[in-house]
Amino acid sequence: MILVTTPGKVGAEAARLLAGRGEAVRILARHPEKVMALKQAGVDVVEGDLDIPATIDAAMKGVTSVVLVSPAVPSHELHVVGSAVRAGVDHVVKVTSKASADSPIARQRGQAEIEAGLLASGLNYTLLRNNFYMQNFLVLGPAIARTSGFGSAAGAGKAGFIDTRDVAAVAAEVAGSPSAHSGRSYLLTGPELLSYADVAEVLSKVLGRQIAFSPRTRAEDTQAMVSAGVPEPIAAMNAHAVSLIAEGDAAWLSDDVPTVLGRPARTFEQFATDHAGVFS
Numbered sequence: 290m291i292l293v294t295t296p297g298k299v300g301a302e303a304a305r306l307l308a309g310r311g312e313a314v315r316i317l318a319r320h321p322e323k324v325m326a327l328k329q330a331g332v333d334v335v336e337g338d339l340d341i342p343a344t345i346d347a348a349m350k351g352v353t354s355v356v357l358v359s360p361a362v363p364s365h366e367l368h369v370v371g372s373a374v375r376a377g378v379d380h381v382v383k384v385t386s387k388a389s390a391d392s393p394i395a396r397q398r399g400q401a402e403i404e405a406g407l408l409a410s411g412l413n414y415t416l417l418r419n420n421f422y423m424q425n426f427l428v429l430g431p432a433i434a435r436t437s438g439f440g441s442a443a444g445a446g447k448a449g450f451i452d453t454r455d456v457a458a459v460a461a462e463v464a465g466s467p468s469a470h471s472g473r474s475y476l477l478t479g480p481e482l483l484s485y486a487d488v489a490e491v492l493s494k495v496l497g498r499q500i501a502f503s504p505r506t507r508a509e510d511t512q513a514m515v516s517a518g519v520p521e522p523i524a525a526m527n528a529h530a531v532s533l534i535a536e537g538d539a540a541w542l543s544d545d546v547p548t549v550l551g552r553p554a555r556t557f558e559q560f561a562t563d564h565a566g567v568f569s
């Protein structure tokens with residue numbers, strides 16, 4: 290049995306892919322009623338909360354591999370690691386990012402803390418170090434639909450944006466055949482480096498109308514996110530992370546998606562085409 294810890298963008302797709310391959314797969318969800326489609330696809334949906342260790346222990350029964358993906362609150366994911374050790378789990382596939390203990394971004398320091406706990410646990414593991422998600426642009430969808438423009442603090446910096454469906458496909462592949470990937474760290478990116486102006490150009494082509502990108506300061510970006518309803522500390526952290534793109538922090542690419550999957554990673558144009566309705 291493979292346990293996927295939460296049904297977000299990566300987790301839901303990974304569980305769906307695993308069920309489609311005939312694997313026994315379970316997903317821990319705070320709100321099972323929101324993931325009825327996964328149940329219909331053959332996924333064992335169990336109610337649980339990563340803040341309540343007993344619910345994780347209940348979900349861990351009979352599990353051999355875990356896909357560890359969540360908003361990456363260290364105490365939550367370390368509960369999962371501890372539960373996996375107690376249950377005799379063989380392998381954990383950890384969804385992470387460019388984590389480091391001295392990062393200026395709290396989320397990256399938290400990821401580093403979780404990775405250290407996982408490595409110290411003695412469990413077999415694979416780390417999926419992902420670049421920025423293409424799906425982050427979906428949040429801007431309504432604003433792009435309304436104004437045909439968007440801004441950010443990324444300046445002219447470039448990122449190797451990856452489609453979360455490809456992250457999920459790699460997570461499913463590794464969880465299904467973990468021994469081939471044990472102890473490895475994969476750098477997951479799309480096939481090209483794009484600036485936000487490049488993204489605007491791709492959206493213009495796909496949507497058939499001009500989409501404009503306006504550079505913003507970090508403070509302006511924080512304010513825009515707060516105005517869109519993001520809590521201030523999260524908005525400040527996200528704007529800081531995006532502003533680091535301007536300094537080259539996300540300008541990295543790798544071949545790990547095609548190497549693991551045997552097919553190319555999705556392009557931003559494919560992503561935009563598949564989600565055109567969100568931006569229209």
Ligand SMILES: NC(=O)c1ccc[n+]([C@@H]2O[C@H](COP(=O)([O-])OP(=O)(O)OC[C@H]3O[C@@H](n4cnc5c(N)ncnc54)[C@H](OP(=O)(O)O)[C@@H]3O)[C@@H](O)[C@H]2O)c1
Pocket residue numbers: 294295296297298299300317318319320323337338339340358359360361365384385386387396400419420421422425453
């Ligand atoms: N965004 C990026 O550009 C980026 C880049 C690299 C790496 N990452 C990493 O990707 C991971 C996030 O993956 P994602 O984008 O697929 O996640 P996501 O779509 O944000 O989904 C998060 C899921 O976690 C659930 N959840 C939250 N708190 C929970 C709790 N206490 N107990 C149980 N479930 C809980 C949410 O469920 P509810 O519906 O109940 O809220 C939701 O299903 C993080 O580790 C992040 O650092 C992100």
